Amino acid sequence: EDQVTQSPEALRLQEGESSSLNCSYTVSGLRGLFWYRQDPGKGPEFLFTLYSAGEEKEKERLKATITKKESFLHITAPKPEDSATYLCAVQAPPIQGAQKLVFGQGTRLTINP
Amino acid sequence: DAMVIQNPRYQVTQFGKPVTLSCSQTLNHNVMYWYQQKSSQAPKLLFHYYDKDFNNEADTPDNFQSRRPNTSFCFLDIRSPGLGDAAMYLCATSRDQREASYEQYFGPGTRLTVT
Numbered sequence: 001e002d003q004v005t006q007s008p009e010a011l012r013l014q015e016g017e018s019s020s021l022n023c024s025y026t027v028s029g030l031r032g033l034f035w036y037r038q039d040p041g042k043g044p045e046f047l048f049t050l051y052s053a054g055e056e057k058e059k060e061r062l063k064a065t066i067t068k069k070e071s072f073l074h075i076t077a078p079k080p081e082d083s084a085t086y087l088c089a090v091q092a093p094p095i096q097g098a099q100k101l102v103f104g105q106g107t108r109l110t111i112n113p
Numbered sequence: 114d115a116m117v118i119q120n121p122r123y124q125v126t127q128f129g130k131p132v133t134l135s136c137s138q139t140l141n142h143n144v145m146y147w148y149q150q151k152s153s154q155a156p157k158l159l160f161h162y163y164d165k166d167f168n169n170e171a172d173t174p175d176n177f178q179s180r181r182p183n184t185s186f187c188f189l190d191i192r193s194p195g196l197g198d199a200a201m202y203l204c205a206t207s208r209d210q211r212e213a214s215y216e217q218y219f220g221p222g223t224r225l226t227v228t
Contacts (some may be wrong), residue, residue, distance in 0.1 A: 011225075101158070
C-alpha cells in the first residue's frame, strides 16, 4: 500500500536558522512526488515535482531533493513569511487520466522573527 | 490570471439541510477533484471528474454528490449534512495525467460549518 510519512509534525525555527523537512514514502512505481505549501485557511499551493532519485529543484529559499525512499525540503535562512504547513504527496498510478495523490500529514513550520 | 475559484468561502448550514458548494476554473483542465480536509489532517479525496466521467472514491459517503455541467464548473452537493461533515472543502484541477504527471491546482477552499 502506498504510504507517505512526514516528520517532524511541527518545527519552530528562528529567522535565518536553516533546516530540513522529511518525507518518507513507499509507492509501487513512483510517477511523481509533490511538495505543496498550505497557509492557514487556504488551499495548498504547488511548490515542486520530483520524478526520480537524485533530482533536485529550487525556488528562492527552498530546495527539494529525493532518494529512492525519502524526499527532503531544505529551507535556507528562512523568513517569517515561510511559516506554513508543508505537504508531501506521491502519485499512485493514474485512473482514467486523473491523479490519485497520497498525502502525508504535513509539517507545520513556524519561523520566529 | 488562470485560476480555481470556490464559492462561497464560508458556508454555514443546519444539520440535515442540503448545501451546495461551487468551483470554477479558467485553466481549461480536463480533471476536477473534490477533497475534504479536517483540521490538522491531510486532504482526503472524495471524487473526481475526467471530463464528464465521474469517479467516486470507495469510502466517500453516499451523502456526498457532485455535478459537472461543463468544463469550467463543478459542484459538491451534501444532501444531509451531519456535524461530522464540518470541514474545509477543496476543489482542484489538473491536466490529463495519462502521458505525464502534472501538479494539481487548488482553489482557496470553502469552510463549511454545520450547526
